[in-house]
Amino acid sequence: MGAAFESSPNPYVLLTPDLRIVAVNRAYEDVTGGRRQDIVGQPLFAAFDSGPGSDAPENVRQVRDSLEKARDTRQRDHLAVVRFSVEKTLADGSVGFVERVWSATHTPVLNAAGEVELLLQHTSDVTDLSPEIRPEEPTTALDAIVGGSVLRRAQSVQEDNRRLEGERNRLVEMFMQAPGFVVILSGPDHRFQMHNDAYGQLIGHRDIAGRSVREALPELDGQGFFDLLDSVFVTGEPYEGRESAARLQRTPDGPLETVYLNFIYQPIRDGSGVVVGIFVQGHDVTANVLAAQRQKLMIDELNHRVKNTLATVQSIAIQTARSNTDPAGFAETFQSRIMSLSHTHNLLTRSHWEGADLRAILQHETEAYGPTRISLIGPPVSLEPSVVLSLGMIFHELATNAAKYGALHTPEGRVLIDWALADQRDRKLRLTWREMGGPKVTVPDRRGFGSRLIERNIRHDLAGEIDLVYAPEGLIAELTIPLDRTAAK
Secondary structure (H helix, E strand, O other): OOHHHOOOOOOOOEEOOEEEEEEEHHHHHHHHOOHHHHEEEOOOHHHOOOOOOOOHHHHHHHHHHHHHHHHOOOEEEEEEEEEEEEEEEEEOEEEEEEEEEEEEEEEEEEOOOOOOEEEEEEEEEEHHHHHOOOOOOOOOHHHHHHHHHHHHHHHHHHHHHHHHHHHHHHHHHHHHHEEEOEEEEOOOOOOEEEEEEEHHEEEEEEEOOOOOOHHOHHHHOOOHHHHHHHHHHOOOOOOEEEEEEEEEOOOOOOOOOEEEEEEEEEEEEEOOEEEEEEEEEEEEEHHHHHHHHHHHHHHHHHHHHHHHHHHHHHHHHHHHHHHHHOHHHHHEEEEEEHHHHHHHHHHHHHHHOOOOEEHHHHHHHHHHHHOEEEEEOOOOOEEOOOHHHHHHHHHHHHHHHHHHHHHHHOOOOOOEEEEEEEEEEEEEEEEEEEEEOOOOOOOOOOHHHHHHHHHHHHHHHOOOOOHHHHHHHEEEEEEEEEHHHHHHH
């Protein structure tokens, strides 16, 4: 192999991927004037700098671009025509630069792993095809016509290639910067040819180049996407997906994450109309879908709360009317209960209906009587909205009853409220409402609406228990409420 390289009449130079000269053959030495002992190991453009001309930097750029393209794409690249000066010993014995016209082919040499190990440059001196810079020697009209025509054609082809390469680069840049994800798949097994940054972010920046979708994205198996791609490739009919759920493993060894996608699979056809690949374009609409789901959940919850609130208001109105024959008394009692319900709603609104603390509810319902007459003793207890609404009504009735008939009816009266979580596992709340210092208490002849509302809320709404003790020194109400709603049900 080495002997063939050395004895070939074609000029060859072997370069490393960073464009350093590894080897040259004798033909290369002859056409360039460079000696291998002087140039091997040198960077190519240090050994050959294209001379002092004003267009020298552009000539170097053309050669460098062609070499780097061959290296980066792992494909042969042709440079039809390039002007490049070489150092020569002139007729008078002096050393100077002589401009020559070259054609070059750059071929990547791959190793077993498919990586570029070397670059092979094959150069041809085509100066004799260019009469305008040919050395002074006889030139026939036919030589000029043929040579000039060939050179102009080669230069035209190269200019076309440059223009196409520029357009390709612009298209690739637009492709990579597209706001949605874009993918090009080829073949019946749908191998990744190109994808943009948005797609890399979607799937988690894994190495997918040249792999089939089944190999690159195994977690999609059974989710329907592989079958859709197969169908589009076979039938040639595009497919559009709207808010389609996909479960992707976006981090190595991480959990599957659900994303929602709007996308289209568009068949790619060759010149004869045969499907050769699939163009994929789409958008990650996960944020929009989740927002819509949250909005629906909030609307459903709002409807549920409105219905419950209206039912509560209706019940309050009916029961208040039954226990108040006087319209003025009805209006006062009804308004008081509705205001209590409104205050509880305000408390929940401040927490975006995520719940409220027990102490805050008690403070709301007893603040009218002053902090010196109400003692609150207990740990922080977070309650869910349905419990907050029921307890708000219960504490309002207890406070109203104490103000009318109990401890809060006299200046000396006080109310002690203490609570604790009796069962940490099932979260049972035990609360005691203890009145003292008020009028002597007697057992009532009949149960009023307040007592019935308290018992109904405790037993029906909260699945709890209440024990009302009418001790002479003051009412004692003992409440037991399971805060784990699932266990209570």
